[in-house]
Amino acid sequence: MTKHNNLQSISVRIAVKTPAVSRALEEIVSTLDGFEQQLDEKATQTDVLVLEVGDNPAKEFETVRALLEDGVVNQVFLTSAKTTTDILLPALRTGAKQFFQQPLVFQEVQQAFVDIHKERIAGEGIAVEKVSIKPGxxxxxxxxxxxxxxxxxxxxxxxxxxxxxxxxxxxxxxxxxxxxxxxxxxxxxxxxxxxxxxxxxxxxxxxxxxxxxxxxxxxxxxxxxxxxxxxxxxxxxxxxxxxxxxxxxxxxxxxxxxxxxxxxxxxxxxxxxxxxxxxxxxxxxxxxxxxxxxxxxxxxxxxxxxxxxxxxxxxxxxxxxxxxxxxxxxxxxxxxxxxxxxxxxxxxxxxxxxxxxxxxxxxxxxxxxxxxxxxxxxxxxxxxxxxxxx
Known part of the structure; x- marks a missing residue:
């Protein structure tokens, strides 16, 4: 991934309690140019929030909606070890950008961040090479x-x-x-x-x-x-x-x-x-x-x-x-x-x-x-x- 020095780094807050999943996300963010993990607990805004769905999904989904509506976060990625319809369907309706099933697929998560970076580049008017995909x-x-x-x-x-x-x-x-x-x-x-x-x-x-x-x-x-x-x-x-x-x-x-x-x-x-x-x-x-x-x-x-x-x-x-x-x-x-x-x-x-x-x-x-x-x-x-x- 090409680095663009004139772009401000995209901040990522990782709110994940499962240690192995948190470490995997930290590793992915660290390998990508243009991103930095936000560690400042006093920060009032972040570009991307990665949130693990816990024992009270309804409350967490409502929090996600509020954070997006108030502009506290720009994009939300959700992750969970559970993929039942009572988790997955409401998750997709919160406005979250992505939902990652655990265990994480490295390439899938990495590509999600790459897409965010491409959107930022496009928003700044920087020309990027278009990839042609032959349809099936x-x-x-x-x-x-x-x-x-x-x-x-x-x-x-x-x-x-x-x-x-x-x-x-x-x-x-x-x-x-x-x-x-x-x-x-x-x-x-x-x-x-x-x-x-x-x-x-x-x-x-x-x-x-x-x-x-x-x-x-x-x-x-x-x-x-x-x-x-x-x-x-x-x-x-x-x-x-x-x-x-x-x-x-x-x-x-x-x-x-x-x-x-x-x-x-x-x-x-x-x-x-x-x-x-x-x-x-x-x-x-x-x-x-x-x-x-x-x-x-x-x-x-x-x-x-x-x-x-x-x-x-x-x-x-x-x-x-x-x-x-x-x-x-x-x-x-x-x-x-x-x-x-x-x-x-x-x-x-x-x-x-x-x-x-x-x-x-x-x-x-x-x-x-x-x-x-x-x-x-x-x-x-x-x-x-x-x-x-x-």
């Missing part, structure tokens, strides 16, 4: 109609990528505004969802995004849908696009469960997607819907038609409507098929497990793995970048 690959999974297996495909594509590329990070975003089910499919419990992000859209950055996602497996993170229908329905399409763009800039792969939505928000999502996996079954109502969807997308002109891949789910070779019939009716080729395995799929859903953990050697899992790989453009290796999630 985003695949939106859209259902031709309800009940075709959209969430099943989205969840298991994300899990397949996670197993095939363990060194990379994957975000699974549940954009199903009406009763999203991704957390049920993976047996996850959380009160966080993207409604929390849009309420604090002015604070949205990779660090804040990290706090709203739940880890399903190493490298695989889930952004749940709102718990109530009303919450999701009030979000503007522009805000949702901002959430997804931040997610793309923070992960290698992003899988979006778009449900069956085809409104303004959905088309903004699709226009930002590298690939759209349009899920259908070989039934006449579904194929008619596929034709309508393709026609609408073609008319809009904002979505390249070669980005749209029709996936025939629950495929059986003796289906009354063939793949050739489907392509003639829709005017679009069928990209891939996923074989019908109703029993194993139902078992996976009912136990909250991905299909690979229920039927590892099944033809369906093999087809999902092949589809996951084919949807990811491998023009060049994806370089693992610094992130709050690793």
């Amino acid at each position: 690959k985003m695949v939106s999974v859209l259902g031709a109609k309800g009940g075709v297996g959209t969430t099943t495909v989205a969840v298991n594509l994300a899990v397949s990528l996670n197993r095939l590329y363990p060194e990379k990070t994957i975000a699974l975003v549940d954009m199903n505004r009406v009763l999203g089910e991704v957390t049920v499919f993976l047996d996850l419990q959380t009160e966080f969802n993207w409604d929390e992000l849009v309420k604090n859209i002015s604070r949205l950055d990779p660090a804040y995004l990290a706090k709203a996602l739940i880890q399903s497996a190493p490298g695989l993170y889930v952004m749940p849908a709102p718990n109530s229908i009303e919450s999701g329905s009030q979000v503007s399409s522009q805000v949702m696009k901002q959430v997804l763009e931040t997610t793309k800039n923070s992960f290698d792969f992003v899988i979006v469960d778009a449900g069956t939505q085809v409104g303004a928000s959905a088309f903004r999502i699709f226009s930002s997607s590298d690939t759209i996996a349009l899920i259908t079954t070989l039934s006449l109502p579904c194929i008619i819907n596929v034709k309508r969807l393709l026609g609408t997308m073609r008319l809009l002109g904002s979505i390249p038609m070669n980005n749209i891949n029709i996936i025939a789910n629950r495929f059986e070779k003796k289906s009354a409507i063939s793949l050739e019939d489907t392509e003639k009716m829709t005017g679009h080729s069928v990209y891939s098929t996923l074989p019908n395995d109703y029993q194993k799929t139902l078992e996976a859903i009912n136990t909250g497990k991905p299909l690979v953990d229920v039927a590892k050697n099944s033809q369906l899992v093999k087809s999902l793995n092949k589809l996951a790989e084919s949807l990811i453009v491998k023009e060049e290796p994806v370089v693992k970048r610094k992130s709050w999630f690793w």
Whole structure:
């Protein structure tokens, strides 16, 4: 980190009772140019306060709000050994800049201080070099109609990528505004969802995004849908696009469960997607819907038609409507098929497990793995970048 002598040092007050955590924070501050630990007990103002959440979090959160409102501190970092929702959710709402789970991740805390320094530099009008981050690959999974297996495909594509590329990070975003089910499919419990992000859209950055996602497996993170229908329905399409763009800039792969939505928000999502996996079954109502969807997308002109891949789910070779019939009716080729395995799929859903953990050697899992790989453009290796999630 480059030192700027014309900038006043950023003062840091460490209010942490756990000795090991306090020492770690002191070491981090000491390694950074532009920062100094504030040791003067009589000081009436500090730039950054690092506060450990203790036995009375409600009182401490109220103190944080008061300190920020009165201008006694400019930024607050919170830390705690507890990460239950009754701690984490109120902590994010206090106005605190960051929340660090204990044991501390050195790089995460260090980056938080670096970001503060960058903000100070920008405020002083000093030019800094901008770092270009190549966005991740985003695949939106859209259902031709309800009940075709959209969430099943989205969840298991994300899990397949996670197993095939363990060194990379994957975000699974549940954009199903009406009763999203991704957390049920993976047996996850959380009160966080993207409604929390849009309420604090002015604070949205990779660090804040990290706090709203739940880890399903190493490298695989889930952004749940709102718990109530009303919450999701009030979000503007522009805000949702901002959430997804931040997610793309923070992960290698992003899988979006778009449900069956085809409104303004959905088309903004699709226009930002590298690939759209349009899920259908070989039934006449579904194929008619596929034709309508393709026609609408073609008319809009904002979505390249070669980005749209029709996936025939629950495929059986003796289906009354063939793949050739489907392509003639829709005017679009069928990209891939996923074989019908109703029993194993139902078992996976009912136990909250991905299909690979229920039927590892099944033809369906093999087809999902092949589809996951084919949807990811491998023009060049994806370089693992610094992130709050690793």
